[in-house]
Amino acid sequence: MIRIVHLSDLHLSDGYFLPDTAEAVIESVNDITPDILVITGDLTQYGSYNEYRNAEEWIGRIECRNRVIVPGNHDSRNVGYLLFEEIFGKRSSSHSFGRVTVVGVDSSQPDVDDGHIGREMYDWIAECFRPGEIRVFALHHHLLPVPMTGRERQIPVDAGDVLELLCRCDVDLVLCGHKHVPWVWRLNGMLVVNAGTACSKSIKARTTHCYNLIEMEDERLWIYRVFPTGKRELIVDLMNEPES
Template identity: 40%
Template structure:
């Protein structure tokens, strides 16, 4: 068993922003308890100044356990990255321990709050994960958060390449990702990866009137990971995850539902729209796949003008199966707000055969940035509570980062929306932004993003594609289908956790 104390965002300074008594309380508790080592995930100082580093060097020595310190965005202000190496240690590194390894990486960009694990550091991290692939426990630590966080206001500062980093960690069976940055403690399970965000240890800037805290991580010999968020008031919140075994499942019983998921058809008269590809997909749906329902996750047209909607509607009507569609950001350009409703109607909740499909409209006028909003979140929560069967939520903007797509907070309240979906236990969430197919399970909620079905400007090495999702009584299987040739690749297989009503 390995026990780790995870602290973050001390913001040591001579100013009132620093709460020295909170730091001392936590440091003394860490020294009293049985920890194998301590990880500080950045923002050691407040402004990266020499006098702050001098004090930080003194304060960090109060922790009498092996200590790994990761740089944060505040630490690299004022060329503080040079001082970090002088007073604290290397910006990137490896710490080996019994049965495992901790790899920490500098995710900061000088003088910005944003984060990035750039090309060279990404390759270095990949090489280190391959080098230590035999370790039972693999931990990666950085300052910036990997998935959107709740209770942080407008979503921003997630790693620009969070999707690529998340994909890398999942492919290399990383046990734990440690981070800080947003001053909000939170724990998510993404597949078998535990994403552990620490709150702030000794900064006055907390969220929603919260208090200072740190996290206690226990990794058991059987692979179970427990995280306890411990506040200075003594309050504790615990989460735990046991890895899924076995990894392979066999469908039992008849298939209950087949969904064909499309996105980014972007119908237009521009050269980037591949009409023949979309026509081929329509034929595949009608003649071979024969789904129970087709869901289009937005960007139906390239620009919200009438001739594009006319062409899109003509192609949409050729699909001989039940259909649902929500608008994307390109649908809402120009006259799109009026024309989308005129040609496709307002998205409405649909229930049939033990399944409920709940639409969420996220796009805004003339911007790629989407929002659900506090009012929309309350409405979504009510719909999730009222549905007594298998719930499928579908929207345009993605709620988890997508590989090969720069994350800039496209859904500005993604953190709160993701927490709502996972907290309510939504079984399936379908999204369609980013031009690349990707699927993960966050807690017990399966999130599947569709790539571009017929738009040449996409980010998917597999080419234009769409997804086929099959639901069985015990499991969900998702495939990405190449839109021209019909070849498939597996996106994921997930065992279902219990049942609701007459659904699986």
């Protein structure tokens, strides 16, 4: 069994997040003992140094050594993308954790909320995925529209080309955030999984704080929506059909 915890949109800034909720999230994630932790951006609100230090401390309390963290649009504000690199390393990176490859890409731009991957990244992304592995792609911005989020905006300007690339690379899972609403789409055999906000005050409609737990065993995959209390809701139960 491989367990991936996917958190997003923490916004760990005074006045923008709920400390009790954040504490409960850390506790419930540690109870899961994930193999891999993916955080899809918006760790901070303004990309400031103090916020980054808080985020480093907060994330450091999650007991998982295999981490992939990408910045969100809020993290790239006020030259925060330089602090991201200083504290968390490269903004785009590829990691192999046993059978699982996770490619995390920075979809943010300085002081702009729109998403953007960029043609110059496509060849590198394709080279990161190798045959026989479970392929996971992580970015902050939503690659597909998400219900209950109002007028569509800030989707990566090259979302169509990136989706085609990921399908061509036989990516299994796309993990994203930004909209603060959880959702799962199945597209051409690929699961596009949006996380809600883990602990920020910015909640949409009647959604609530949550994160994703993806479990994989043999040919089977489960996705759970997990609430800060640790309570889970099964969203996807998938048996991968062998290709004919």
